[in-house]
Amino acid sequence: MPRHPREIHRTNRVGWLRAAVLGANDGIVSTASLIVGFAAAGSERHAILLAGVAGLVGGALSMAAGEFVSVSSQADAENADLAIERGELAQYPDGELRELTGIYVRRGLEPELARRVAEQLTAHDALGAHARDELGITHELRARPLQAAGASAAAFASGAAWPLLITAxxxxxxxxxxxxxxWLLALAALGAKVARAGGAPTLRGATRVVAWSALAMAATAGIGRLFGV
Known part of the structure; x- marks a missing residue:
């Protein structure tokens, strides 16, 4: 029989990929929109660059803070649920074993087999079994605030640096x-790269990013031209 190939899954990328995509997209769109808005208003180059740099620094820090706070809230909720489960395992081990058995029965196992599976998993790692099968908390998808904040800030700064370099x-x-x-080329490349990393069609990813982000730049350029007096 042919050798079974090693499977490559993408769920372990969800935490940092979401933050990186959001940060890079915002970095490109917000900074390029600022630059186009100031340019449409007839500003001098130094004023445009100053606005872009301020947008890069403020945006990167804002993205990092926002990601850290939001993901920390998710981590707090996960830790609270795990603490409750840990206490119930200590106080009501038999009830928790029946609960785990019921979960496996509902997933399709016969009651006797479900009981044996629950007993073995409980003996191996009771909290891990309940976290995964009762609460839906896995190691790959656990909330990681620092990782999300760092990825978002770095991605924002990287995205914002592109329009700033062109402005200079x-x-x-x-x-x-x-x-x-x-900006259109950068967003199309970003959308395609992200789609490929997530296993989606690259054309759809590129189109999705460019189409929605175009609204922000069009609005900002219109405001700059309208009020640039």
Whole structure:
């Protein structure tokens, strides 16, 4: 028989991938929108760069803080549930064993087999078994606040650096057009890369990111042109 290939799953990427995608997308869109808005208002290059740098620093720190707080809340909820489960295992081990057996019966095991499985898993790691099968908490998907905050901040700064570099080098007269074109390419590449990392079609990922992000830049450019007096 042919050798079974090693399976590569993507669920272990969920925690950092979501934060990285959100950070990079926001970094590109918000910074490029600021630059296009200031350029549409007729600002000088130093003012545009200053706005972009301020947006990069403030946005990266804001993304990190937001991710840390939100993911910490998730971690607190998980830890609270685990503490409750740990106490119930200490006080009511027989009841918890019956509860675990019932879970496996509902998943399709025969009652006798479900009981044996529950006993073996309880003997091996009772809290881990209940965390996984009762609460849906796994090691791969556990909330990791520092990881999410770091990934989000780094991704935001990386995304924001792209339009800032173009702003420093591109001719001022055509700055808005060049930044917009580069922004579209960067977002399309980001969407395709993220889709590939998540196992989705690359074209759909690129289109989804570009289409929604275009609204932000169009609105900001319109405001800059309207009020740039």
């Amino acid at each position: 080098l591109a001719p001022l007269a055509t700055l808005a057009s060049i930044v917009t074109a580069a």
